[in-house]
Amino acid sequence: MKKTNKKGFTLIELLAVVVILGIIMLVATPNIIGIVNSNKDRTLIEDAKKFASTVEYKLKAGKIEKPADGKCVIIRLSYLDNSEFKNAPNGSPYSNYSVVFVKNVSGNYKYAVALIQDDSKGIIAVDRDNLYNSDAKKYIYEQVYTASGPSTWKINGGPKGSATNKENSLNCESGSKLLN
Numbered sequence: 001m002k003k004t005n006k007k008g009f010t011l012i013e014l015l016a017v018v019v020i021l022g023i024i025m026l027v028a029t030p031n032i033i034g035i036v037n038s039n040k041d042r043t044l045i046e047d048a049k050k051f052a053s054t055v056e057y058k059l060k061a062g063k064i065e066k067p068a069d070g071k072c073v074i075i076r077l078s079y080l081d082n083s084e085f086k087n088a089p090n091g092s093p094y095s096n097y098s099v100v101f102v103k104n105v106s107g108n109y110k111y112a113v114a115l116i117q118d119d120s121k122g123i124i125a126v127d128r129d130n131l132y133n134s135d136a137k138k139y140i141y142e143q144v145y146t147a148s149g150p151s152t153w154k155i156n157g158g159p160k161g162s163a164t165n166k167e168n169s170l171n172c173e174s175g176s177k178l179l180n
Helices: 011-060 128-132
Strands: 072-076 099-105 108-116 121-127 140-146 149-155 177-179
Touching: 011 099, 011 108, 011 121, 011 128, 011 140, 108 128, 121 128
Parallel strands: 072 177
Antiparallel strands: 072 099, 099 108, 108 121, 121 140, 140 149
16 A cells, blocks of 8 residues: 655645634734824824923023013924924924914913824824823824815814814914014
8 A cells, every 4th residue: 555645734724724814914903003003193292292392491491582471482393403303103294384382471381282294183282281181192183185175174083173272272373473
């Protein structure tokens, strides 16, 4: 009698392995994508805190003009010339519309941050103190595009309406000095 040498796998066994690997990938991929997106959001919040802290430091060091009582100074990201803010979490640069609002309220300085990525995602005019809350991710906005162009901003999947945020109590629109 002749012995047959059975080395290797049958087609059914290989097919079963491919199906099992496919199921594992189907389950794991959304979790991995969710973790990456969550880390990008946390990085955006940390960059916004760092942006406000950098402005606060330069204000205290006398490198930025202090606003008069009741007035604001608006500092653009480009004014700081800080290499730490070259790239947003998505890899693109932060927008030139990224600013820190500083308001003098009876000698106390209040800060609000607007930090925008070039792909229209960011934090829009949020009081700095709110970024230290455990639910700071609720301040991350994304611009929703339609066939006719950008239409509105949404926050956490729901429509927000406009780019103004009621969480910013500084009201720095009029009489503010812009530092480019």
